[in-house]
Amino acid sequence: MKCVILAAGEGKRMHPLTYTRPKVMLPIAGKPILEWNLLNARAAGIKEFIFIVNYKSEMVREYFADGKQWKVHITYINQGEPLGTAHAIATVEPFVSDCIVLCGDTIFGVNDIKKIAQKGNKIGLIDVEDATEYGIVELKGKQIKKIYEKMEKPFTTLTNAGIYHFNKHIFDYIRKTEKSLRGEYEITDSINMLITKEPMEAIFLKEWRDVVYPWHLLDANEELLKKMKPRNLGIIEKNVTVKGTIVVGKDTVIRSGSYIEGPVVIGSNSKIGPNCYLRPYTTIGNHCHIGNACEVKNSIIMDYSNVPHLNYVGDSIIGQHCNLGAGTTVANLRFDKNIIPVVLNGKKINSKRRKLGTIMGDDTQTGINSVINVGTMIGNNVFIGLGALAKGEIKPDAKIL
């Protein structure tokens, strides 16, 4: 039984983080989303994977290689053009017959994958709060009757979770599928044709984590961190205070005076402290430096980045290879404590959060004592000069002097 994972998408709503990586490589609790799916599928008994890639595929390949590290086998297929989910799945026809297909940017649980893997056509369904954002599904007994496009007034909260079990007939239906209104070949159209001839069982998922906007990663991070078990592969010096669960990677050093309130995950080869304060639901990547007098709270700091001297980072995501100058602080709460609006891709979006710092793309640097306002989206390769103020949306390669 092979597992096909759709990993070709850019995920424009995840800008600025997806300017330099595909959505499936966004890290949660120290691992890319795609890796969580791989691990859960492997625990469900799957050993053969096919990753359908395209956008920045080299990042997926570099991280996973042939899968040996996880004792699985991974084949890569390049989709060529972003022509929709049905087109993507069609490219693997020569390689599979009976298979599981899942969207790589949503995290699925082990038990759910096991159920989907059982014999017969299956589709995973999930109840959501706001069904206007998803395609909803109509049931007929245990089978699905029809998948609808997203609508303004949905008649059910049961939506298509993005995980399927197909047999090789699906390829015939994909061949018959026409372009949808938005100009793509959608697998939901193919499925609607399939279920007129064959049954497809509805499986109600117990676990499902979808992320649309960058700050959703903070929620997903929190959820996963709550389940972590403590582990220390690094060095924790004397006079470090640890409360709650922490996970420390290989060769990481935590220096004296550091105060860590778990759950917190720290990667490998990182330098923490002395005298820094890490607060709950924070993930620090590999090769990072969190230095003296720094406070990090509910944030994700990606690999090779530095929060090195006298900084505050709260409710934020910092990309890879970033460097915050001494004294750089991030604001994460409005004076009036209202919901924070965000500008993303030139559009105003309601973040629905009262606390949101910054989302910073890769390779960005800030000068000493620079200031970042609430809800600032900063592109990759940006330079924020000494003492400068960053606010709103800052596009890649910009300089605020």
Next chain:
Amino acid sequence: MCGIIGYVGYRDARTVLIESLKRLDYRGYDSAGVAIIDKKLKIYKEVGEIAQVEKQIPLLKGTTGIGHTRWATHGAVTKENAHPHLSCDKKIAIIHNGIIENFTKLKEELKKKGHIFRSQTDSEIIAHLIDEAYKGNLENAVIAAVKKIQGSYAIVVVSEDEPNKVIGVRKESPLVIGVGDSENFLASDITAFLKYTNRVMFLNDGELCTITKDTISVYDINKKPIKKKEELITWDIKDAEKSGFPHFMLKEIYDQPDTVNQVLRGRLSEIEETVTFPENVEHLLNNDITSIQIVACGTSFYAGLVGKYLIEQLTNIPVFTELASEYRYFGTRNESSLVIAITQSGETADTLAALREAQASGCKTLVITNAIGSTATRITDGYILQQSGPEIGVAATKTFTSQLIVLLLIALKIAIIQKKIGSDELYNTIFNLKELPRHAREVLERSDDILTIAKHLKNAKSIFFIGRGINYPLSLEGALKLKEISYIHAEGFAAGELKHGPFALLTKDTPVVAIVTQDPTYEKMLANIGEIKARGSPVIAIAEDKDTEIENHADYVLRFPTSSQILPSIQITIVLQLLAYHVANLRKCPIDKPRNLAKSVTVE
């Protein structure tokens, strides 16, 4: 200049080959063909552009194949001469880009051994040589064949007996490996397969490779394996559309007000009065330059001649502009020379050879090009991109004017670094550069006036272009544009040279286009025009708006607006481009794809 593609993998080869050939179309287009292995080797080839040939290619199944679009160098354009070429038993198919210099001798030898040839091309002998040497191992056969050939080549081979592999060889003709997932590509150009993979391995001259669905092996002529690094291509292809213009060339002429801005973007600051280039380029333009050599071909060579005037005027550094194809045969150069190579495509074989010569002599090299990721950008010390957008029409238009502007920016930068330009002159030059788009627009608005004059030229047998000083290379370019697309014989001369020979050709049927600018060359140009008219030839002057005297001398006047001495080159060029375009259009010539010409010349 032919386009080559080889594919082995899991996708339908026919689809992949046709798509790739369409992307390679600009490289050569008088005929096209494919060979696909589906248990048996089947080929299809025909005269015409790939878009037409495509419809006739049968639905051959198979996941291994090779494809080719041809620009004839040897042998007429016929179906038999089109590639792929087959061996006698039709089991081996090859495609070739390049020239086999000793093919006559080899063909004779093969004929004596009983080989029967179906075409007049030099390429076909390759298939027969491989067949002759084939003893069960395709690699060995290809190596044996290659050892016998002299010349330049990129060859891709498939064999029905070894249906899962494609073999390629490179010698002085571009060939790149596309590294895919469960599929691999060989092509003359990265754009052929960029859609399917952005990982490449560059082959060097003398290297061979065998690709299968899952493996790539590169080796030399002694079958010794060569380790290759996989490189990532970070740029993407954007196709251009004609957008309502009847020809790409006309659209590209009209693009020029915008391309002028694009060249300056990020490099010229009016407020700060500076020119900025990337760090490694600025390093090349530092204080130590004592001489500059510019190497290029064709229109880029003429740009280089204008560049000589621009750089010498602003910096007093001696500049020598050389034809790239001649460069290796003469000339002294040393470590304190800066060699500037101009190549729009970045793949022009002659210019690349000159670039390598320069480096071998210890010179620093700077490339001006429009193609990011091209060979030229990879082998040089530094490069400046023209940022003009893709140029589809074969005759260079907007790329010429952007090259002129880059050369002016280089001249300015050196003058600033070496403190040879005063702040007033600098400010005026910058201001004039910023005015260029409006001047370009003004000239474009006078297209109808140019059309009226073109009517007088369309039946001429021979047209001469003359100019002095910086206008002399423009006259060469004007003549080149005209003859390229209208097929009328045209020649450019330094105005002072006419009387030393070419006067003998002047009659009332040989119009002369004279470029006249109000600078120190003005009086002498008027005198030259007088001499020409005395011999009865009609004179068309290209003159400034504010020139009131010229009507008394020339029969017809085409005007252009200007406010500076150093920059009217752009306006004059646009007049010359429109003149060539209108004459060619009146003569109903195929403007975007002139006969016998290809966009990027990759043979020498």
Next chain:
Amino acid sequence: MTKKAVILAAGEGKRLRPFTETMPKVMLPVANKPLLEHVFDAVKKSGITEVIVVVGYKKEVIMEYFKDYTDIKITYVTQDRQLGTAHALLQAEPYIKDSFIVLAGDNIIDSKSIEALMKDQSDYSLLIKEHPHPSKYGVVFVEQHSIRRIVEKPKEDVGKYISTGIYKLPKSVFKDIKQCSSEGIHALSAVIQSIIDKGAHINTILAKAWMDVVYPWDLITVNEAMIQETTASTSGVIEKGVTLKGPVSIGKDTKIYAGCYIVGPVIIGDGCEIGPNTCIFPSTTIGNNTVIHPFSDIRSSVLMDDTHISSNSHISHSVIGKGCIIGDNFSTITGKTIIEIDDEFKKLETPIGAMIGQDSIIESHVVVDPGKIIGRKCIISPLNHITKNIASESKVI
């Protein structure tokens, strides 16, 4: 539900000269996008996936601009001769199989109104709007949501609803157009009137937000309305000592020098150089490659691409065409005024500054009275006070 729209974009827009001397009316920019692109945005948001655009005057400008546009499927049809709105619509006939929406490419309309039109069950529907001075337009006489009469530009002040010209029509309308054309009727509204006379019911729906651009000064009002959507988006280089307030959008490779004070909503394009010490106030749009020298102040204005403003200039409620070179100490005077255009005198309700056509050169210390229109490629010498309109390609010594 209807999914296709026909957009009429063939017109020249003579009343918008000098700006329409070099581009069709639909390509005039507000909030840094051509009017047609704003129409595309609204149409797309309402759920329409395919548009047929009828082009004519200077069509290459449209086709070149949208050549990489993939948000919506665009098919171009050409109206070779300007023979009226109905004739323009007729060009789209081969592409229409069902009922469709037709709208002008130079009217700003919101997507919800288009949606309401699409969802309407009647065969014929029209979006109408209340207007204080309906006599400029086609006035609609409505009875119980159904149109009785449309009267183009009535002489007397009658009724308060005007037709936006945005219809939902059935495929059969092409038959009616052809019939009317043989009777010498070429305007779409007249064709619709004849359909009403035959007894058809045209349903009316009130449009939410609709703006028409008829005269050059309308560009200012429409720019101000559309720029409200701007968000604070920064590209380029912002020097130290620059103050940005509110939603200010700054393009790629643009440099804002120290001491600039910019209050949004303001849009600045790509490749510009602003300042130092320049002030830009709300509802100003600046195009690409523009240079503004120190101590200038600009408000409520539209500056198109490639313009060059020298120091100490005061520009308010003005439209500066592409490629203009404005000398130092240039002043526009803003005021409510009576403007003469097309042999008509219009009294403006809102203050207006100067309108300057493409590629004009204005030299030092020039002052322009409110509402004066300076044509294309004009040259105005120093120390001139412009009190009348200046025709294109003239010189003022």
